[in-house]
Amino acid sequence: MGAEMAKGLRFQPVQPVRAYQRIVEQIEEALVRGDLAPGQRLPSERELVTQFAVSRSTVREALRVLESNGVVRSRPGDPNGPEILPFSAGPLRKQMTRLARVDELTLSELIAFRMIMDGAAIQLASRLRTPEQLVEMEQTLVAMREAIEEDFDAFSEADVAFHDAVARVSRNSLIQTCNEVVRGVVLGLIADKVTHAANSRALMLESLQHHAEVVEAIRAGDGHAAARIARQNLYDYYASYVPAPEREPLRALIDD
Amino acid sequence: MGAEMAKGLRFQPVQPVRAYQRIVEQIEEALVRGDLAPGQRLPSERELVTQFAVSRSTVREALRVLESNGVVRSRPGDPNGPEILPFSAGPLRKQMTRLARVDELTLSELIAFRMIMDGAAIQLASRLRTPEQLVEMEQTLVAMREAIEEDFDAFSEADVAFHDAVARVSRNSLIQTCNEVVRGVVLGLIADKVTHAANSRALMLESLQHHAEVVEAIRAGDGHAAARIARQNLYDYYASYVPAPEREPLRALIDD
DNA sequence: GAGTTCAGCTGGTCAGACCAGTGGACTAGG
DNA sequence: CCTAGTCCACTGGTCTGACCAGCTGAACTC
Known part of the structure:
Protein backbone atom coordinates (compact mmCIF):
# COMPACT_ATOMS: atom_id res chain seq x y z
CA MET A 1 0.00 0.00 0.00
CA GLY A 2 1.26 3.48 -0.78
CA ALA A 3 1.57 4.60 2.82
CA GLU A 4 2.98 8.05 2.33
CA MET A 5 4.04 10.42 5.10
CA ALA A 6 3.29 14.04 4.34
CA LYS A 7 6.12 16.25 5.47
CA GLY A 8 5.46 19.06 7.86
CA LEU A 9 1.94 17.84 8.43
CA ARG A 10 0.77 18.53 11.93
CA PHE A 11 -2.42 17.41 13.58
CA GLN A 12 -4.13 19.34 16.30
CA PRO A 13 -4.99 17.64 19.58
CA VAL A 14 -8.69 16.96 19.65
CA GLN A 15 -10.93 16.88 22.66
CA PRO A 16 -14.55 15.85 22.63
CA VAL A 17 -17.01 18.68 22.16
CA ARG A 18 -19.75 18.47 24.69
CA ALA A 19 -23.34 19.32 23.91
CA TYR A 20 -23.53 22.23 26.32
CA GLN A 21 -20.50 23.80 24.65
CA ARG A 22 -22.24 23.85 21.30
CA ILE A 23 -25.16 25.61 22.90
CA VAL A 24 -22.83 28.20 24.41
CA GLU A 25 -21.19 28.68 21.04
CA GLN A 26 -24.49 29.11 19.24
CA ILE A 27 -25.70 31.72 21.70
CA GLU A 28 -22.40 33.59 21.70
CA GLU A 29 -22.35 33.56 17.91
CA ALA A 30 -25.86 34.95 17.80
CA LEU A 31 -24.59 37.66 20.09
CA VAL A 32 -21.61 38.72 17.98
CA ARG A 33 -23.77 38.53 14.85
CA GLY A 34 -26.19 40.93 16.51
CA ASP A 35 -29.12 38.54 16.38
CA LEU A 36 -29.12 38.81 20.15
CA ALA A 37 -28.63 42.11 21.93
CA PRO A 38 -28.33 43.14 25.59
CA GLY A 39 -31.74 43.61 27.17
CA GLN A 40 -33.35 40.94 25.07
CA ARG A 41 -34.53 37.71 26.61
CA LEU A 42 -33.69 34.12 25.87
CA PRO A 43 -36.50 31.57 25.62
CA SER A 44 -37.23 29.72 28.82
CA GLU A 45 -35.13 26.70 29.66
CA ARG A 46 -37.89 24.34 28.72
CA GLU A 47 -38.31 26.10 25.40
CA LEU A 48 -34.56 25.91 24.76
CA VAL A 49 -34.78 22.17 25.49
CA THR A 50 -37.03 21.73 22.48
CA GLN A 51 -35.09 24.14 20.25
CA PHE A 52 -31.71 22.57 20.91
CA ALA A 53 -33.17 19.06 21.21
CA VAL A 54 -31.26 18.28 24.39
CA SER A 55 -32.21 17.67 27.98
CA ARG A 56 -32.73 20.42 30.47
CA SER A 57 -29.56 19.51 32.35
CA THR A 58 -27.56 20.26 29.23
CA VAL A 59 -29.32 23.55 28.64
CA ARG A 60 -28.76 24.50 32.24
CA GLU A 61 -25.04 23.75 32.12
CA ALA A 62 -24.78 25.98 29.08
CA LEU A 63 -26.69 28.74 30.85
CA ARG A 64 -24.48 28.44 33.93
CA VAL A 65 -21.39 28.90 31.77
CA LEU A 66 -22.89 31.91 30.03
CA GLU A 67 -23.98 33.30 33.37
CA SER A 68 -20.52 32.94 34.89
CA ASN A 69 -19.12 34.74 31.86
CA GLY A 70 -21.48 37.63 32.44
CA VAL A 71 -23.45 37.05 29.26
CA VAL A 72 -26.85 36.26 30.70
CA ARG A 73 -28.66 36.30 34.01
CA SER A 74 -31.40 33.92 35.08
CA ARG A 75 -33.90 34.81 37.75
CA PRO A 76 -36.20 32.25 39.28
CA GLY A 77 -39.80 32.78 38.34
CA ASP A 78 -39.17 35.38 35.67
CA PRO A 79 -41.65 34.52 32.91
CA ASN A 80 -39.58 36.43 30.36
CA GLY A 81 -36.68 34.03 30.49
CA PRO A 82 -32.95 34.64 30.98
CA GLU A 83 -31.83 38.18 30.23
CA ILE A 84 -29.00 39.10 27.90
CA LEU A 85 -26.75 41.39 29.91
CA PRO A 86 -24.91 44.43 28.64
CA PHE A 87 -21.18 43.86 28.32
CA SER A 88 -19.34 44.48 31.51
CA ALA A 89 -15.77 44.34 32.71
CA GLY A 90 -16.82 42.27 35.70
CA MET B 1 -43.15 50.79 69.32
CA GLY B 2 -39.70 52.32 69.25
CA ALA B 3 -39.39 52.29 65.49
CA GLU B 4 -36.14 54.06 65.07
CA MET B 5 -34.53 54.92 61.74
CA ALA B 6 -30.76 54.63 61.76
CA LYS B 7 -29.18 57.42 59.81
CA GLY B 8 -26.81 56.66 57.00
CA LEU B 9 -27.76 53.02 57.12
CA ARG B 10 -27.54 51.43 53.71
CA PHE B 11 -28.67 47.99 52.71
CA GLN B 12 -27.08 46.01 49.96
CA PRO B 13 -29.23 44.51 47.22
CA VAL B 14 -29.52 40.83 47.85
CA GLN B 15 -29.84 38.11 45.27
CA PRO B 16 -30.44 34.49 46.07
CA VAL B 17 -27.30 32.42 46.38
CA ARG B 18 -27.62 29.23 44.44
CA ALA B 19 -26.23 25.97 45.68
CA TYR B 20 -23.80 25.53 42.80
CA GLN B 21 -22.34 28.96 43.54
CA ARG B 22 -21.50 27.95 47.05
CA ILE B 23 -19.70 24.92 45.70
CA VAL B 24 -17.72 27.11 43.31
CA GLU B 25 -16.85 29.43 46.15
CA GLN B 26 -15.70 26.61 48.40
CA ILE B 27 -13.46 25.14 45.72
CA GLU B 28 -12.02 28.51 44.76
CA GLU B 29 -11.37 29.32 48.39
CA ALA B 30 -9.59 26.04 48.86
CA LEU B 31 -7.49 27.02 45.90
CA VAL B 32 -6.43 30.42 47.19
CA ARG B 33 -5.82 28.96 50.63
CA GLY B 34 -3.51 26.47 49.01
CA ASP B 35 -5.46 23.43 50.15
CA LEU B 36 -5.87 22.70 46.47
CA ALA B 37 -3.03 23.07 44.00
CA PRO B 38 -2.71 22.67 40.23
CA GLY B 39 -2.14 19.07 39.26
CA GLN B 40 -4.18 17.73 42.12
CA ARG B 41 -7.47 16.02 41.48
CA LEU B 42 -10.95 16.71 42.75
CA PRO B 43 -13.04 13.82 44.03
CA SER B 44 -15.33 12.30 41.45
CA GLU B 45 -18.69 13.92 40.84
CA ARG B 46 -20.49 11.21 42.75
CA GLU B 47 -18.11 11.65 45.65
CA LEU B 48 -18.64 15.41 45.61
CA VAL B 49 -22.38 14.75 45.71
CA THR B 50 -21.99 13.14 49.11
CA GLN B 51 -19.46 15.69 50.41
CA PHE B 52 -21.52 18.73 49.45
CA ALA B 53 -24.81 16.96 50.13
CA VAL B 54 -26.40 18.09 46.90
CA SER B 55 -27.52 16.39 43.72
CA ARG B 56 -25.23 15.59 40.87
CA SER B 57 -26.87 18.23 38.67
CA THR B 58 -25.80 20.88 41.14
CA VAL B 59 -22.28 19.53 41.38
CA ARG B 60 -22.05 19.43 37.61
CA GLU B 61 -23.21 23.03 37.20
CA ALA B 62 -20.49 24.07 39.62
CA LEU B 63 -17.92 22.06 37.70
CA ARG B 64 -19.04 23.56 34.40
CA VAL B 65 -18.55 27.06 35.80
CA LEU B 66 -15.12 26.19 37.15
CA GLU B 67 -14.24 24.55 33.87
CA SER B 68 -15.27 27.58 31.82
CA ASN B 69 -13.11 29.69 34.10
CA GLY B 70 -10.12 27.50 33.42
CA VAL B 71 -9.89 26.22 36.97
CA VAL B 72 -10.52 22.52 36.39
CA ARG B 73 -10.85 20.11 33.54
CA SER B 74 -13.04 17.02 33.48
CA ARG B 75 -12.32 14.11 31.20
CA PRO B 76 -14.84 11.35 30.63
CA GLY B 77 -13.76 8.08 32.13
CA ASP B 78 -10.84 9.46 34.07
CA PRO B 79 -10.86 7.54 37.36
CA ASN B 80 -8.77 10.23 39.04
CA GLY B 81 -11.49 12.83 38.88
CA PRO B 82 -11.42 16.42 37.60
CA GLU B 83 -7.95 17.95 37.40
CA ILE B 84 -6.99 21.27 38.94
CA LEU B 85 -5.37 23.24 36.15
CA PRO B 86 -2.45 25.62 36.46
CA PHE B 87 -3.44 29.20 35.81
CA SER B 88 -3.85 29.89 32.15
CA ALA B 89 -4.20 33.16 30.31
CA GLY B 90 -6.86 31.63 28.08
C1' DG C 1 7.37 -11.58 31.74
C1' DA C 2 4.60 -9.39 28.00
C1' DG C 3 0.40 -8.77 25.94
C1' DT C 4 -4.79 -9.10 26.23
C1' DT C 5 -9.26 -9.00 28.36
C1' DC C 6 -12.48 -7.28 31.27
C1' DA C 7 -14.92 -5.24 35.15
C1' DG C 8 -15.59 -1.13 37.63
C1' DC C 9 -15.19 3.20 37.70
C1' DT C 10 -15.54 7.90 35.36
C1' DG C 11 -18.03 11.87 33.17
C1' DG C 12 -21.91 13.17 29.63
C1' DT C 13 -26.60 13.04 28.83
C1' DC C 14 -31.31 12.14 29.47
C1' DA C 15 -36.11 11.85 31.60
C1' DG C 16 -39.29 13.13 34.98
C1' DA C 17 -40.51 15.16 39.27
C1' DC C 18 -41.18 18.74 43.06
C1' DC C 19 -40.79 23.33 45.02
C1' DA C 20 -40.58 28.39 45.84
C1' DG C 21 -40.92 32.35 43.62
C1' DT C 22 -42.50 35.72 39.86
C1' DG C 23 -45.54 38.44 37.30
C1' DG C 24 -49.46 39.08 34.43
C1' DA C 25 -54.35 38.37 34.08
C1' DC C 26 -58.35 38.54 36.34
C1' DT C 27 -61.54 40.17 39.72
C1' DA C 28 -63.57 42.74 43.51
C1' DG C 29 -63.87 47.15 45.43
C1' DG C 30 -63.58 52.18 45.13
C1' DC D 1 -63.58 54.23 35.04
C1' DC D 2 -59.54 53.17 37.80
C1' DT D 3 -57.28 50.91 41.60
C1' DA D 4 -56.06 47.16 44.70
C1' DG D 5 -56.03 42.66 45.65
C1' DT D 6 -56.12 37.65 44.40
C1' DC D 7 -54.76 33.93 41.85
C1' DC D 8 -52.59 30.79 38.77
C1' DA D 9 -49.64 29.45 35.00
C1' DC D 10 -45.05 29.32 34.39
C1' DT D 11 -40.34 30.21 35.67
C1' DG D 12 -35.80 28.66 37.37
C1' DG D 13 -33.44 25.70 41.16
C1' DT D 14 -32.89 21.27 42.78
C1' DC D 15 -33.37 16.37 43.22
C1' DT D 16 -33.67 11.40 41.84
C1' DG D 17 -32.52 7.72 39.05
C1' DA D 18 -31.17 5.93 34.88
C1' DC D 19 -28.24 4.78 30.58
C1' DC D 20 -24.16 5.15 27.74
C1' DA D 21 -19.29 5.54 26.10
C1' DG D 22 -14.77 5.95 27.56
C1' DC D 23 -10.69 5.30 30.53
C1' DT D 24 -7.78 2.54 33.88
C1' DG D 25 -5.82 -0.81 36.21
C1' DA D 26 -5.92 -5.40 37.67
C1' DA D 27 -6.72 -10.02 36.57
C1' DC D 28 -5.87 -13.21 33.14
C1' DT D 29 -3.79 -15.64 29.27
C1' DC D 30 -0.03 -16.99 26.50
Missing part, protein backbone atom coordinates in the same frame (compact mmCIF):
# COMPACT_ATOMS: atom_id res chain seq x y z
CA PRO A 91 -15.71 38.88 34.40
CA LEU A 92 -12.50 40.41 33.09
CA ARG A 93 -11.80 41.67 36.56
CA LYS A 94 -12.55 38.26 37.98
CA GLN A 95 -9.94 36.72 35.72
CA MET A 96 -7.45 39.46 36.48
CA THR A 97 -7.97 38.89 40.16
CA ARG A 98 -7.44 35.21 39.71
CA LEU A 99 -4.22 35.93 37.85
CA ALA A 100 -3.05 38.30 40.54
CA ARG A 101 -3.85 35.86 43.32
CA VAL A 102 -1.91 32.90 41.96
CA ASP A 103 0.54 32.11 44.69
CA GLU A 104 3.58 32.19 42.42
CA LEU A 105 3.11 35.93 42.40
CA THR A 106 5.27 37.77 44.89
CA LEU A 107 4.29 40.97 46.60
CA SER A 108 7.20 42.58 44.80
CA GLU A 109 5.73 41.70 41.42
CA LEU A 110 2.36 43.04 42.39
CA ILE A 111 3.76 46.31 43.63
CA ALA A 112 5.90 46.69 40.52
CA PHE A 113 2.78 46.19 38.45
CA ARG A 114 0.94 48.73 40.52
CA MET A 115 3.71 51.26 40.04
CA ILE A 116 3.61 50.70 36.29
CA MET A 117 -0.16 50.96 36.03
CA ASP A 118 -0.53 53.93 38.30
CA GLY A 119 2.35 55.70 36.62
CA ALA A 120 0.89 55.10 33.20
CA ALA A 121 -2.54 56.30 34.28
CA ILE A 122 -1.03 59.48 35.65
CA GLN A 123 1.08 60.03 32.57
CA LEU A 124 -1.99 59.73 30.36
CA ALA A 125 -4.02 61.91 32.69
CA SER A 126 -1.44 64.68 32.44
CA ARG A 127 -2.04 64.89 28.75
CA LEU A 128 -5.73 64.11 28.45
CA ARG A 129 -7.23 65.89 31.46
CA THR A 130 -9.87 68.52 30.95
CA PRO A 131 -10.02 71.51 33.30
CA GLU A 132 -13.10 70.02 34.92
CA GLN A 133 -11.30 66.76 35.58
CA LEU A 134 -8.43 68.65 37.14
CA VAL A 135 -10.89 70.25 39.52
CA GLU A 136 -12.32 66.83 40.20
CA MET A 137 -8.92 65.44 41.14
CA GLU A 138 -8.25 68.41 43.37
CA GLN A 139 -11.53 67.76 45.13
CA THR A 140 -10.46 64.23 45.97
CA LEU A 141 -7.39 65.81 47.56
CA VAL A 142 -9.64 67.95 49.71
CA ALA A 143 -11.57 64.85 50.67
CA MET A 144 -8.33 63.18 51.70
CA ARG A 145 -7.39 66.13 53.89
CA GLU A 146 -10.75 66.03 55.58
CA ALA A 147 -10.55 62.27 56.04
CA ILE A 148 -7.36 62.65 58.04
CA GLU A 149 -9.49 64.16 60.82
CA GLU A 150 -11.55 60.99 60.90
CA ASP A 151 -9.84 57.62 60.95
CA PHE A 152 -7.40 55.72 58.81
CA ASP A 153 -10.12 53.80 57.00
CA ALA A 154 -11.70 57.01 55.80
CA PHE A 155 -8.33 58.22 54.61
CA SER A 156 -7.68 54.99 52.80
CA GLU A 157 -11.04 55.24 51.12
CA ALA A 158 -10.31 58.78 49.99
CA ASP A 159 -6.96 57.63 48.66
CA VAL A 160 -8.69 54.97 46.60
CA ALA A 161 -11.07 57.61 45.27
CA PHE A 162 -8.12 59.71 44.18
CA HIS A 163 -6.47 56.92 42.24
CA ASP A 164 -9.80 55.96 40.72
CA ALA A 165 -10.33 59.51 39.57
CA VAL A 166 -6.91 59.59 37.93
CA ALA A 167 -7.50 56.25 36.26
CA ARG A 168 -10.80 57.51 34.88
CA VAL A 169 -9.07 60.51 33.37
CA SER A 170 -6.68 58.20 31.56
CA ARG A 171 -9.70 57.14 29.51
CA ASN A 172 -8.42 53.61 29.30
CA SER A 173 -10.72 51.09 30.87
CA LEU A 174 -8.04 48.42 30.75
CA ILE A 175 -5.81 50.57 32.92
CA GLN A 176 -8.70 51.34 35.21
CA THR A 177 -9.52 47.69 35.71
CA CYS A 178 -5.93 46.57 36.19
CA ASN A 179 -5.30 49.37 38.60
CA GLU A 180 -8.36 48.55 40.62
CA VAL A 181 -7.64 44.85 40.72
CA VAL A 182 -3.99 45.01 41.60
CA ARG A 183 -4.60 47.65 44.23
CA GLY A 184 -7.22 45.45 45.82
CA VAL A 185 -4.95 42.44 45.84
CA VAL A 186 -2.00 44.37 47.25
CA LEU A 187 -4.10 45.89 50.00
CA GLY A 188 -5.48 42.46 50.79
CA LEU A 189 -2.01 40.98 51.07
CA ILE A 190 -0.58 43.60 53.38
CA ALA A 191 -3.79 44.05 55.34
CA ASP A 192 -2.57 41.81 58.14
CA LYS A 193 0.96 43.13 58.07
CA VAL A 194 0.01 46.77 58.25
CA THR A 195 1.69 48.29 61.24
CA HIS A 196 0.13 50.72 63.61
CA ALA A 197 2.64 53.29 62.46
CA ALA A 198 1.15 53.28 58.98
CA ASN A 199 -2.00 55.03 60.07
CA SER A 200 -0.26 57.72 62.05
CA ARG A 201 -1.34 61.25 61.37
CA ALA A 202 2.14 62.24 60.22
CA LEU A 203 2.23 59.57 57.55
CA MET A 204 -1.20 60.51 56.30
CA LEU A 205 -0.11 64.13 55.98
CA GLU A 206 3.00 63.07 54.12
CA SER A 207 0.97 60.90 51.77
CA LEU A 208 -1.40 63.78 51.14
CA GLN A 209 1.54 66.03 50.32
CA HIS A 210 2.83 63.51 47.79
CA HIS A 211 -0.56 63.27 46.13
CA ALA A 212 -0.70 67.04 45.92
CA GLU A 213 2.64 67.06 44.13
CA VAL A 214 1.30 64.60 41.61
CA VAL A 215 -1.72 66.77 40.92
CA GLU A 216 0.54 69.76 40.54
CA ALA A 217 2.61 67.97 37.92
CA ILE A 218 -0.58 66.90 36.15
CA ARG A 219 -1.71 70.52 36.11
CA ALA A 220 1.62 71.49 34.59
CA GLY A 221 1.15 68.81 31.96
CA ASP A 222 4.41 67.18 32.86
CA GLY A 223 3.39 63.56 32.59
CA HIS A 224 6.85 62.22 33.02
CA ALA A 225 7.43 64.03 36.29
CA ALA A 226 3.95 63.20 37.55
CA ALA A 227 4.41 59.51 36.89
CA ARG A 228 7.85 59.57 38.48
CA ILE A 229 6.58 61.16 41.65
CA ALA A 230 3.71 58.71 41.85
CA ARG A 231 5.98 55.71 41.44
CA GLN A 232 8.34 57.08 44.04
CA ASN A 233 5.46 57.51 46.45
CA LEU A 234 4.30 53.96 45.95
CA TYR A 235 7.84 52.73 46.50
CA ASP A 236 8.22 54.71 49.70
CA TYR A 237 4.92 53.45 50.97
CA TYR A 238 5.24 49.78 50.12
CA ALA A 239 8.95 49.01 50.02
CA SER A 240 9.11 48.14 53.70
CA TYR A 241 6.75 45.24 53.10
CA VAL A 242 9.02 43.81 50.42
CA PRO A 243 12.07 41.73 51.34
CA ALA A 244 15.18 43.77 50.56
CA PRO A 245 16.50 41.50 47.79
CA GLU A 246 13.25 41.89 45.88
CA ARG A 247 13.26 45.67 45.91
CA GLU A 248 15.63 45.93 42.98
CA PRO A 249 12.93 45.72 40.30
CA LEU A 250 10.97 48.41 42.09
CA ARG A 251 13.95 50.74 42.09
CA ALA A 252 14.45 50.04 38.40
CA LEU A 253 11.03 51.56 37.83
CA ILE A 254 11.92 54.76 39.64
CA ASP A 255 15.28 56.03 38.55
CA ASP A 256 15.25 56.45 34.82
CA PRO B 91 -9.98 32.77 29.94
CA LEU B 92 -8.42 36.16 30.57
CA ARG B 93 -7.84 36.57 26.87
CA LYS B 94 -11.35 35.37 26.13
CA GLN B 95 -12.86 38.08 28.33
CA MET B 96 -10.63 40.76 26.90
CA THR B 97 -11.47 39.67 23.38
CA ARG B 98 -15.14 39.72 24.20
CA LEU B 99 -14.95 43.29 25.42
CA ALA B 100 -12.82 44.33 22.47
CA ARG B 101 -15.30 42.89 20.01
CA VAL B 102 -18.15 45.04 21.20
CA ASP B 103 -16.14 48.25 21.27
CA GLU B 104 -16.29 48.28 25.01
CA LEU B 105 -12.55 48.24 24.54
CA THR B 106 -11.15 50.22 21.66
CA LEU B 107 -8.11 49.25 19.65
CA SER B 108 -6.53 52.45 20.85
CA GLU B 109 -6.88 51.41 24.47
CA LEU B 110 -5.44 48.00 23.76
CA ILE B 111 -2.44 49.39 21.93
CA ALA B 112 -1.83 51.93 24.66
CA PHE B 113 -1.88 49.10 27.17
CA ARG B 114 0.51 47.11 25.02
CA MET B 115 2.89 50.06 24.81
CA ILE B 116 2.81 50.42 28.58
CA MET B 117 3.35 46.74 29.27
CA ASP B 118 6.04 46.22 26.70
CA GLY B 119 7.82 49.39 27.74
CA ALA B 120 7.75 48.38 31.38
CA ALA B 121 9.03 44.89 30.60
CA ILE B 122 11.92 46.36 28.64
CA GLN B 123 12.70 48.88 31.33
CA LEU B 124 12.90 46.13 33.92
CA ALA B 125 14.88 43.90 31.60
CA SER B 126 17.49 46.62 31.14
CA ARG B 127 18.20 46.53 34.82
CA LEU B 128 17.71 42.88 35.67
CA ARG B 129 19.18 41.07 32.69
CA THR B 130 22.02 38.66 33.16
CA PRO B 131 24.72 38.36 30.47
CA GLU B 132 23.24 35.02 29.45
CA GLN B 133 19.81 36.56 29.02
CA LEU B 134 21.31 39.29 26.88
CA VAL B 135 22.75 36.61 24.62
CA GLU B 136 19.36 34.94 24.57
CA MET B 137 17.65 38.12 23.42
CA GLU B 138 20.28 38.64 20.76
CA GLN B 139 19.62 35.13 19.51
CA THR B 140 15.96 35.91 19.02
CA LEU B 141 17.13 38.82 16.88
CA VAL B 142 19.14 36.40 14.75
CA ALA B 143 16.06 34.22 14.44
CA MET B 144 14.07 37.23 13.25
CA ARG B 145 16.66 38.01 10.61
CA GLU B 146 16.57 34.45 9.35
CA ALA B 147 12.78 34.42 9.37
CA ILE B 148 12.70 37.33 6.96
CA GLU B 149 13.98 34.96 4.29
CA GLU B 150 10.96 32.76 4.87
CA ASP B 151 7.51 34.29 5.04
CA PHE B 152 5.74 36.89 7.13
CA ASP B 153 4.23 34.35 9.47
CA ALA B 154 7.65 33.08 10.44
CA PHE B 155 8.80 36.64 11.04
CA SER B 156 5.76 37.37 13.15
CA GLU B 157 6.43 34.25 15.18
CA ALA B 158 10.04 35.28 15.76
CA ASP B 159 8.85 38.72 16.79
CA VAL B 160 6.58 37.16 19.38
CA ALA B 161 9.50 35.08 20.64
CA PHE B 162 11.55 38.25 21.09
CA HIS B 163 8.92 40.01 23.15
CA ASP B 164 8.36 36.87 25.19
CA ALA B 165 12.05 36.65 25.92
CA VAL B 166 12.12 40.26 27.09
CA ALA B 167 9.06 39.74 29.25
CA ARG B 168 10.70 36.71 30.85
CA VAL B 169 13.74 38.76 31.74
CA SER B 170 11.52 41.25 33.52
CA ARG B 171 10.93 38.46 36.06
CA ASN B 172 7.38 39.60 36.56
CA SER B 173 4.82 37.01 35.58
CA LEU B 174 2.04 39.55 35.81
CA ILE B 175 3.73 41.57 33.11
CA GLN B 176 4.42 38.47 31.08
CA THR B 177 0.83 37.35 31.11
CA CYS B 178 -0.66 40.78 30.44
CA ASN B 179 1.77 41.27 27.62
CA GLU B 180 0.93 37.95 26.07
CA VAL B 181 -2.80 38.45 26.41
CA VAL B 182 -2.99 41.96 25.05
CA ARG B 183 -0.66 41.12 22.21
CA GLY B 184 -2.86 38.22 21.23
CA VAL B 185 -5.97 40.34 21.34
CA VAL B 186 -4.42 43.14 19.30
CA LEU B 187 -3.11 40.75 16.67
CA GLY B 188 -6.50 39.10 16.49
CA LEU B 189 -8.24 42.42 15.98
CA ILE B 190 -6.04 43.67 13.18
CA ALA B 191 -5.63 40.24 11.59
CA ASP B 192 -8.27 40.97 8.97
CA LYS B 193 -7.18 44.54 8.42
CA VAL B 194 -3.52 43.78 7.92
CA THR B 195 -2.47 45.17 4.59
CA HIS B 196 -0.22 43.46 2.13
CA ALA B 197 2.28 46.24 2.63
CA ALA B 198 2.79 45.21 6.24
CA ASN B 199 4.61 42.05 5.32
CA SER B 200 6.92 43.64 2.81
CA ARG B 201 10.58 42.83 3.13
CA ALA B 202 11.48 46.46 3.71
CA LEU B 203 9.15 46.76 6.68
CA MET B 204 10.43 43.58 8.21
CA LEU B 205 13.98 44.85 7.93
CA GLU B 206 12.97 48.12 9.51
CA SER B 207 11.24 46.32 12.35
CA LEU B 208 14.33 44.19 12.88
CA GLN B 209 16.45 47.33 13.03
CA HIS B 210 14.19 48.80 15.70
CA HIS B 211 14.37 45.66 17.78
CA ALA B 212 18.15 45.71 17.51
CA GLU B 213 18.16 49.25 18.85
CA VAL B 214 16.13 48.13 21.82
CA VAL B 215 18.54 45.33 22.59
CA GLU B 216 21.41 47.78 22.27
CA ALA B 217 19.82 50.07 24.83
CA ILE B 218 19.19 47.10 27.12
CA ARG B 219 22.85 46.16 26.83
CA ALA B 220 23.79 49.70 27.76
CA GLY B 221 21.48 49.44 30.76
CA ASP B 222 19.53 52.49 29.68
CA GLY B 223 16.05 51.32 30.55
CA HIS B 224 14.46 54.64 29.88
CA ALA B 225 15.80 54.87 26.34
CA ALA B 226 15.05 51.21 25.63
CA ALA B 227 11.43 51.58 26.72
CA ARG B 228 11.09 54.76 24.74
CA ILE B 229 12.34 53.17 21.55
CA ALA B 230 10.07 50.17 22.05
CA ARG B 231 7.00 52.32 22.56
CA GLN B 232 7.89 54.39 19.53
CA ASN B 233 8.20 51.23 17.45
CA LEU B 234 4.82 49.99 18.56
CA TYR B 235 3.30 53.36 17.74
CA ASP B 236 4.85 53.43 14.29
CA TYR B 237 3.65 49.94 13.61
CA TYR B 238 0.10 50.16 14.90
CA ALA B 239 -0.90 53.81 14.65
CA SER B 240 -2.24 53.43 11.13
CA TYR B 241 -4.87 51.02 12.39
CA VAL B 242 -6.12 53.54 14.93
CA PRO B 243 -8.51 56.33 13.91
CA ALA B 244 -6.60 59.62 14.00
CA PRO B 245 -8.58 61.20 16.88
CA GLU B 246 -7.73 58.25 19.11
CA ARG B 247 -3.98 58.47 18.58
CA GLU B 248 -3.51 61.22 21.13
CA PRO B 249 -3.21 58.88 24.14
CA LEU B 250 -0.64 56.83 22.26
CA ARG B 251 1.46 59.90 21.58
CA ALA B 252 1.22 60.85 25.23
CA LEU B 253 3.01 57.61 26.02
CA ILE B 254 5.90 58.39 23.70
CA ASP B 255 7.09 61.91 24.23
CA ASP B 256 8.04 62.37 27.80
